[in-house]
Amino acid sequence: MMIAIDNLTQKFSAPDGTTVHALDRVSLHIQQGEFISLIGPSGCGKSTLLRIIADLITPTEGQVLVNGKPAHQARQDREYGFVFQSATLYDWRTVLKNVELPLEIMGYGKAEREARARDMLRLVELGDFANKYPWQLSGGMQQRVSIARALAFQPKILLMDEPFGALDEMTRERMNNELLRIWQQLGVTCIFVTHSIPEAVYLSTRVVVMSARPGRISATIDIPLAQPRGPETRDHDDFFHLQSQVRAALREGAGEKVDERTARRVGVDG
Amino acid sequence: MTQARSSEKLQTAFIVVLLLLAVVGLWEGAKAFSRAVNYALDLPWGGTLDLRNFNNQQLPHLGDIARSFVEPAQRNGPPLGLILLNASLFTLSSAVIGFVLGGVLGFLLAIIFAHSRLLQRGLLPYVVASQTIPILAIAPMVVVWMRQINLTGLAVPIIAAYLTFFPVTVYALRGLTSVSPLQLELMRSYAATRWQILFKLRIPNALPQIFTALKISATASVVGTIIGELPSGIQSGLGGAILNFNQYYVQGPPRLWATIVAASLVGMLFFGVVALAERLIVRWNRPE
Numbered sequence: 001m002m003i004a005i006d007n008l009t010q011k012f013s014a015p016d017g018t019t020v021h022a023l024d025r026v027s028l029h030i031q032q033g034e035f036i037s038l039i040g041p042s043g044c045g046k047s048t049l050l051r052i053i054a055d056l057i058t059p060t061e062g063q064v065l066v067n068g069k070p071a072h073q074a075r076q077d078r079e080y081g082f083v084f085q086s087a088t089l090y091d092w093r094t095v096l097k098n099v100e101l102p103l104e105i106m107g108y109g110k111a112e113r114e115a116r117a118r119d120m121l122r123l124v125e126l127g128d129f130a131n132k133y134p135w136q137l138s139g140g141m142q143q144r145v146s147i148a149r150a151l152a153f154q155p156k157i158l159l160m161d162e163p164f165g166a167l168d169e170m171t172r173e174r175m176n177n178e179l180l181r182i183w184q185q186l187g188v189t190c191i192f193v194t195h196s197i198p199e200a201v202y203l204s205t206r207v208v209v210m211s212a213r214p215g216r217i218s219a220t221i222d223i224p225l226a227q228p229r230g231p232e233t234r235d236h237d238d239f240f241h242l243q244s245q246v247r248a249a250l251r252e253g254a255g256e257k258v259d260e261r262t263a264r265r266v267g268v269d270g
Numbered sequence: 271m272t273q274a275r276s277s278e279k280l281q282t283a284f285i286v287v288l289l290l291l292a293v294v295g296l297w298e299g300a301k302a303f304s305r306a307v308n309y310a311l312d313l314p315w316g317g318t319l320d321l322r323n324f325n326n327q328q329l330p331h332l333g334d335i336a337r338s339f340v341e342p343a344q345r346n347g348p349p350l351g352l353i354l355l356n357a358s359l360f361t362l363s364s365a366v367i368g369f370v371l372g373g374v375l376g377f378l379l380a381i382i383f384a385h386s387r388l389l390q391r392g393l394l395p396y397v398v399a400s401q402t403i404p405i406l407a408i409a410p411m412v413v414v415w416m417r418q419i420n421l422t423g424l425a426v427p428i429i430a431a432y433l434t435f436f437p438v439t440v441y442a443l444r445g446l447t448s449v450s451p452l453q454l455e456l457m458r459s460y461a462a463t464r465w466q467i468l469f470k471l472r473i474p475n476a477l478p479q480i481f482t483a484l485k486i487s488a489t490a491s492v493v494g495t496i497i498g499e500l501p502s503g504i505q506s507g508l509g510g511a512i513l514n515f516n517q518y519y520v521q522g523p524p525r526l527w528a529t530i531v532a533a534s535l536v537g538m539l540f541f542g543v544v545a546l547a548e549r550l551i552v553r554w555n556r557p558e
Contacts, residue, residue, distance in 0.1 A: 082459040092554045
């Protein structure tokens with residue numbers, strides 16, 4: 001067992017005084033080396049769930065254990081690499097220095113910092129851009145730098161919050177391939193938040209479908225597509241079949257709030 | 271791109287020269303006009319614009335002002351330019367000390383305010399209030415206090431610092447606190463300490479704003495120094511020169527005007543140095 005999420009509940013108080021149930025008794029167990037996608041409508045709490053795993057938010061109830069230790073300890077031990085919706089590079093640092101940032105904070109020596117950062121830039125195929133400033137890079141390249149930055153200190157878990165949401169379809173597919181290659185090469189555990197059904201199916205070993213108000217896991221779907229995946233995977237019958245399955249689960253999840261029995265039938269993973 | 275930039279520089283130079291010529295034209299034109307018509311204009315709201323005011327006594331020729339720099343200020347004395355150069359250096363050194371004092375104080379206040387909303391809410395009103403106090407009224411007292419504790423030399427820099435810390439506090443605070451939530455979350459995900467967040471995120475993020483403030487402060491510190499020199503009886507600086515040439519204005523009007531030119535050059539020089547430092551330090555931005 002790698003990540004054990006048990007009975008997470010997250011309540012926010014909205015500005016109008018009402019309580020929003022962002023997550024309601026969510027449980028999920030993730031094995032080492034898995035690639036998990038969280039998919040669901042806006043407001044289903046998928047980003048919140050990701051942030052709770054990363055210990056950026058403290059849950060109202062429930063707990064997250066990473067290899068048996070609480071999320072807070074895991075964050076202190078630098079187990080997480082986090083990739084945000086936007087690249088969030090620091091404008092004043094070159095590409096190389098941006099990738100070095102976590103290493104600086106974690107107290108690595110200068111030579112090792114640079115060597116590792118250069119390795120990571122080669123991994124995301126931006127080795128020639130080390131001395132550029134972020135504004136000189138396209139959106140897709142910036143996001144690749146931020147992935148290199150998240151991986152620079154070799155975290156065991158890579159958490160990604162809709163990292164390719166702002167990219168065009170072509171770039172997105174290329175980034176998906178690149179991410180799969182990196183995941184396979186490094187053997188990290190990935191948790192990936194997305195709005196896109198094809199993206200979720202293409203990347204994941206398991207797709208976790210969530211529903212909104214309150215945020216719940218309405219289904220988890222195994223994706224047994226052969227590894228390593230590539231452009232030919234996208235033409236495979238199973239690829240379309242699994243997308244239909246995810247789509248159906250999303251639709252069922254949306255109906256959940258009108259029919260409580262459906263919720264019980266679909267069940268909560270755990 | 272380099273071609274576009276060099277042509278832009280040419281345009282800028284052209285506008286500067288054009289404006290300079292316009293000022294010269296207006297200045298000398300007004301004088302020529304007043305000499306020719308010798309006429310006082312009744313203004314519709316009751317006042318009188320006496321065009322005879324633009325005589326050599328009240329508004330010397332620009333050529334006379336320029337020439338006064340090389341002429342001796344007193345019989346057998348050194349040329350006025352040399353006197354003003356020494357006075358300028360004296361004033362500039364006080365201004366630089368005041369600028370550093372004010373800059374450091376302003377920056378420290380901003381860091382404190384950025385980390386404590388309580389202190390920010392409690393103290394910021396006093397910081398604002400401090401700027402509403404007329405500096406001319408308290409300058410003599412600062413001089414007296416500093417003399418009492420035997421630190422007379424710091425009186426004028428302190429008065430200059432009083433004018434310079436405020437913009438630094440306001441702009442730096444804004445820069446330190448305008449980091450995006452995602453950038454803070456990124457630091458949190460690395461388990462970065464408060465100090466690491468300050469030095470690796472907040473301060474670099476604030477640098478463009480800090481430099482905006484420093485450029486304002488550079489010119490303000492020169493004005494503050496001259497204001498501080500006026501009531502404190504310091505003769506060596508531009509403040510002393512202004513008082514002196516004001517008193518003996520009738521004997522040589524261009525001398526006061528030359529002093530004003532010198533004071534403004536000191537301010538521009540200081541501004542230019544800070545702007546240059548900004549260009550050397552804040553290099554990451556996309557060229558405009």
